[in-house]
Amino acid sequence: MAAKTLTIDGKEVSAAEGATILEAASDAGITLPTLCHLEGVYDVGACRMCLVEIAGTPKLLPACTTQVSEGMNVTTTSERLQQYRKMILELLFAERNHVCAVCVANGHCELQTLAYRQGMDHVRYDYCFPKWDVDITHPLYGMDHNRCILCTRCVRVCWHIEGAGTKNVAGRGAKAQIITDLFQPWGESDTCTNCGKCVMSCPTGALFYRGATVGEMERDRSKLEFIVTAREKKQWIP
Amino acid sequence: MDLNELLQIKEKELAAQKPHTLRCCMAAGCMSSNSQAVKDGLEKAVADAGLSNQVEVRGVGCMKLCCQGPLVQADPAGALYERVTPPDAASIVGTLLGGATHVGKGDPHDPFFTKQLSIVLANSGVVDPERIESYLAADGYTGLHEVLHEMTPKDVVEGLVKSGLRGRGGAGFPTGLKWGTVAKSPGEKKYVICNADEGDPGAFMDRSVLESDPHSVLEGMAIAAYAVGADQGFIYVRAEYPLAISRLQTAIRQAKQMGLLGSAIFESPFNFNIDIRIGAGAFVCGEETALMASVEGKRGTPRPRPPFPAESGLWGCPTLINNVETFANVPAIIRRGADWFASIGTEKSKGTKVFALAGKIKNTGLIEVPMGTRLRDIVEQMGGGAPDGGRIKAVQTGGPSGGCIPADALDTPVDYESLTKLGSIMGSGGMIVMDQTTNMVEIARFFMEFCMDESCGKCIPCRAGTVQMHHLLTKIIERKATLRDLAKLEELCDMVKHTSLCGLGQTAPNPTVSTLRFFRHEYLELLQPDTHGPHGNGAVTQPPVPA
Numbered sequence: 209m210a211a212k213t214l215t216i217d218g219k220e221v222s223a224a225e226g227a228t229i230l231e232a233a234s235d236a237g238i239t240l241p242t243l244c245h246l247e248g249v250y251d252v253g254a255c256r257m258c259l260v261e262i263a264g265t266p267k268l269l270p271a272c273t274t275q276v277s278e279g280m281n282v283t284t285t286s287e288r289l290q291q292y293r294k295m296i297l298e299l300l301f302a303e304r305n306h307v308c309a310v311c312v313a314n315g316h317c318e319l320q321t322l323a324y325r326q327g328m329d330h331v332r333y334d335y336c337f338p339k340w341d342v343d344i345t346h347p348l349y350g351m352d353h354n355r356c357i358l359c360t361r362c363v364r365v366c367w368h369i370e371g372a373g374t375k376n377v378a379g380r381g382a383k384a385q386i387i388t389d390l391f392q393p394w395g396e397s398d399t400c401t402n403c404g405k406c407v408m409s410c411p412t413g414a415l416f417y418r419g420a421t422v423g424e425m426e427r428d429r430s431k432l433e434f435i436v437t438a439r440e441k442k443q444w445i446p
Numbered sequence: 447m448d449l450n451e452l453l454q455i456k457e458k459e460l461a462a463q464k465p466h467t468l469r470c471c472m473a474a475g476c477m478s479s480n481s482q483a484v485k486d487g488l489e490k491a492v493a494d495a496g497l498s499n500q501v502e503v504r505g506v507g508c509m510k511l512c513c514q515g516p517l518v519q520a521d522p523a524g525a526l527y528e529r530v531t532p533p534d535a536a537s538i539v540g541t542l543l544g545g546a547t548h549v550g551k552g553d554p555h556d557p558f559f560t561k562q563l564s565i566v567l568a569n570s571g572v573v574d575p576e577r578i579e580s581y582l583a584a585d586g587y588t589g590l591h592e593v594l595h596e597m598t599p600k601d602v603v604e605g606l607v608k609s610g611l612r613g614r615g616g617a618g619f620p621t622g623l624k625w626g627t628v629a630k631s632p633g634e635k636k637y638v639i640c641n642a643d644e645g646d647p648g649a650f651m652d653r654s655v656l657e658s659d660p661h662s663v664l665e666g667m668a669i670a671a672y673a674v675g676a677d678q679g680f681i682y683v684r685a686e687y688p689l690a691i692s693r694l695q696t697a698i699r700q701a702k703q704m705g706l707l708g709s710a711i712f713e714s715p716f717n718f719n720i721d722i723r724i725g726a727g728a729f730v731c732g733e734e735t736a737l738m739a740s741v742e743g744k745r746g747t748p749r750p751r752p753p754f755p756a757e758s759g760l761w762g763c764p765t766l767i768n769n770v771e772t773f774a775n776v777p778a779i780i781r782r783g784a785d786w787f788a789s790i791g792t793e794k795s796k797g798t799k800v801f802a803l804a805g806k807i808k809n810t811g812l813i814e815v816p817m818g819t820r821l822r823d824i825v826e827q828m829g830g831g832a833p834d835g836g837r838i839k840a841v842q843t844g845g846p847s848g849g850c851i852p853a854d855a856l857d858t859p860v861d862y863e864s865l866t867k868l869g870s871i872m873g874s875g876g877m878i879v880m881d882q883t884t885n886m887v888e889i890a891r892f893f894m895e896f897c898m899d900e901s902c903g904k905c906i907p908c909r910a911g912t913v914q915m916h917h918l919l920t921k922i923i924e925r926k927a928t929l930r931d932l933a934k935l936e937e938l939c940d941m942v943k944h945t946s947l948c949g950l951g952q953t954a955p956n957p958t959v960s961t962l963r964f965f966r967h968e969y970l971e972l973l974q975p976d977t978h979g980p981h982g983n984g985a986v987t988q989p990p991v992p993a
C-alpha cells in the first residue's frame with residue numbers, strides 16, 4: 209500500500225493510503241478531541257469535535273472520516289477551531305441534563321474530560337432542561353436519556369460488533385433518541401443478548417450497569433478491543 | 447419501437463386533432479379547486495351540444511397562473527378562462543358556437559405570460575400528462591432516439607458541458623461535469639437518481655413538472671443513464687405528492703409498453719428501468735446522501751462527503767443524482783442543441799429557471815424566465831406587484847437555505863452568482879414576496895423553526911445549535927433579549943454554518959444572517975438594555991422542551 213506524506217500542525221507525517229487524518233495524527237502523537245469516534249467501529253463524523261482545517265479546502269472536515277492525501281496540510285488547533293469546539297460542548301451541556309455531581313460517570317466521563325480540556329468553564333446558552341426518561345427495565349443495564357449525547361456509539365457497537373441490532377435512533381432533531389428494538393422498554397427486547405457492549409462503548413453516564421452509583425461507572429473497553437482485534441487479525445479462524 | 451413507429455404515432459396523434467381543444471388544468475393546484483368536475487362538465491357540455499367530433503376536452507398540466515384556477519384555455523381562439531366552476535362549462539362550450547359567456551377571462555398577453563420563456567414547462571398545460579401519445583406528438587423521446595443512435599456517451603456528456611446547464615436542485619453544480627465524473631468512475635453497476643423530494647416551504651416547481659410533463663423527466667433520466675452507463679434509475683418523490691406519483695407510475699408503465707424504457711430501448715443494446723421510491727416527508731431526505739440512505743432502506747441521515755455519490759453512492763456504486771428540473775431540461779438540450787441552450791441566460795447561468803411565485807403578490811403561480819431576468823421584472827411586471835396598494839419590502843429566495851433580498855436590490859439579475867453575492871441563493875425555485883407588514887425577525891424565526899424541526903439530529907451543531915438560535919430569535923421577538931444575546935446569535939450562526947455536517951445545518955443560519963444584514967434595525971428595535979451586569983445573561987428564560 210502506498211504511503212502518503214502530509215503535514216499536520218507543521219509536522220511531517222507519513223500515513224498509509226486510506227488512513228484517516230485522525231489515525232495519521234494519532235500515530236504522530238497528536239491528540240484530537242473526539243466524541244463519536246470509537247476504535248473498532250466505523251466512523252460517522254457526527255460530533256464535529258475533530259474538525260480540522262485543510263489548506264486549500266474551504267470547508268472544515270472531520271479528521272475521523274477524511275482520508276489523508278499526498279501533500280495535505282492539516283491544522284488541528286487554531287483559535288477558531290478551539291472556539292467552535294468549546295461552543296459545541298456548551299451546546300451539548302445546555303441540550304440535556306448533564307449534572308455531573310450526581311452522575312454515575314462523574315470522573316470517568318469523556319464529555320466531562322473534554323470540557324475540562326477545552327477550557328469550557330461555563331455554559332453561555334440557556335439550559336433546555338428537557339424531561340427525558342430513564343429506562344431501568346433491563347435486569348443488568350440502565351439507560352438515562354438525560355445524559356445521552358447521541359453519538360450513536362452504542363448503536364454501531366450493537367449492530368457491527370455484537371450483530372444484535374437492538375439499539376437504534378428514532379425521531380429527529382432535538383427529539384432524536386436512542387431506542388431498543390421497535391421503541392420498546394429495554395427489558396422487553398427480544399434481540400438484546402445482554403452482552404453489555406453498548407454500556408462499554410458509551411462516553412457519558414447515559415448507559416450504565418445497574419447498581420452503579422455516583423462516580424462508579426468505569427468502563428472496560430478492553431473487551432471491545434479484544435473482539436475487534438481478534439476479528440481483524442482473524443485470530444479465531446484456524 | 448424504432449424511429450418510424452415513433453413518428454407514425456406522432457402523425458396519428460396530430461391527425462386526430464379536432465378543430466377545437468379545451469385544455470383544462472389537471473394539476474394539483476386547480477384540482478384542489480375542483481377542476482376534475484369542471485373537466486367532466488366540459489365533456490358533458492360538448493357531448494350535449496353534439497360537438498364531440500369538433501372539440502377535444504384535454505386534461506393538461508399546470509397553466510401557471512395558479513391563483514386564478516381552475517383554468518381552462520380554448521384553442522385555437524386562445525381565450526383563457528379563470529376560476530371556472532362546473533356550471534360554467536356549458537357557456538364556455540357555447541362560445542365555440544358563437545355564444546357569449548360571463549366567465550371571467552384572463553389576458554394571455556399579460557406580462558405574466560409574455561415574459562415567460564418555456565423550456566422546462568414547454569409541455570406544461572399543453573400535453574396530456576396521462577397519455578404518452580400526447581408527449582410523442584410534441585417530439586417526445588426523439589432526443590433519446592438521437593442519443594442512442596447518433597451519439598456516444600462521451601458526446602452526450604460533452605454536449606451537456608457545452609450547454610452550460612447547472613443543477614436546479616439548489617447548489618447549481620455544473621451538470622455536464624457531474625455526468626462526466628459518474629461516467630468516468632469505475633464500476634459495473636451505476637445508478638441514476640431523480641431528486642423529487644422538494645421540501646422547501648412554498649416551492650412546487652418539481653411537483654408541477656412531474657404532474658404536467660412526467661415523460662420529459664423520464665426521457666432526461668434515460669439520456670443521463672446512457673451517458674453515464676447506468677441501467678437502473680430511481681425517482682425519489684415525497685409522499686405528499688400523490689398525484690405526481692400516480693402520473694409517474696402511469697408514465698413509466700406507458701413508456702415500458704412502448705419499449706421506451708426497459709430492455710433494448712429503440713432496438714439498441716441500452717437497457718434502463720426506473721423505479722419510484724416514496725419519501726416519508728423529511729426535508730433532510732432531499733439531501734443527496736440522506737436520500738440514498740433512504741432508498742437503501744436505512745434511516746435518512748446525511749453522511750460526510752467525500753466520497754461524493756458520483757464515486758460512491760447507492761450501495762457503494764457510482765451514482766448520478768440530479769433534480770427534477772435539471773432532468774427536464776435535458777431532452778430539449780439534445781433536440782435543439784447545446785449552442786441554442788447556451789445562448790439563453792447569462793455568462794455563467796444558462797437557460798431558464800422555474801420559480802414558484804408566492805406571498806404578498808398579485809399573480810401567484812409558476813413562472814419560467816431566462817436566467818438573468820431582473821427580480822424587479824419578475825415581481826413588479828409579471829407578479830403585478832403587491833396587492834391592495836402594498837409596498838414590496840423584500841423577496842425571499844432559496845427557502846430555509848436562502849435569504850431575503852431587500853426591495854432596493856430588486857434590480858439584481860436572477861443568476862447563481864448575483865443571488866449568492868446578496869447572501870441568498872438561487873435555491874430550488876421558491877420565491878416569496880414580502881410587503882411592508884412583514885416582520886423580518888419573524889421571518890428569520892420561521893425558517894429557523896423549520897430547520898430546527900427538520901434537523902435529522904445527527905450532528906451536534908445543527909441539532910442543538912438550531913434550538914439555541916431559535917430560542918434567541920424568540921427571545922428577541924418577545925423583547926427579552928439584549929445586545930449580548932444578539933452577539934451570541936451571530937456567533938452561533940457562524941459556528942453552525944461552518945461546523946454542520948450537511949447542507950441543512952450549513953445553510954440554516956442564512957435567513958437570519960441575511961435579515962441581520964439588510965434589516966438589522968428591526969432586530970435592534972426589539973432589544974432591551976442589559977440590566978444584569980457585565981456577565982449577566984439578560985432575562986432568564988428557557989428554550990422549549992422537546993416533547
Ligand SMILES: Cc1cc2nc3c(=O)[nH]c(=O)nc-3n(C[C@H](O)[C@H](O)[C@H](O)COP(=O)(O)O)c2cc1C
Binds near residue numbers: 612729874950
Ligand atoms: C437539506 C437539503 C435538502 C435538499 N432538498 C433537495 C430537494 O428537495 N430537491 C433537490 O433536487 N435537491 C435537494 N437538495 C440538493 C441535493 O442534495 C443535491 O444537491 C441535488 O439533488 C443535486 O441535483 P442538481 O445537481 O440537479 O441540482 C437538498 C440539499 C440539502 C442540503
Ligand code: SF4
Binds near residue numbers: 358359414
Ligand atoms: S447512549 Fe451513550 S453511546 Fe449511546 S448515543 Fe447516547 S451517549 Fe452515545
Ligand code: SF4
Binds near residue numbers: 748900901905909951
Ligand atoms: S446538519 Fe443537521 S440535518 Fe445535516 S447531518 Fe447535521 S443534524 Fe443532520
Ligand code: FES
Binds near residue numbers: 255256271
Ligand atoms: S470524532 Fe470525528 S466527528 Fe466525532
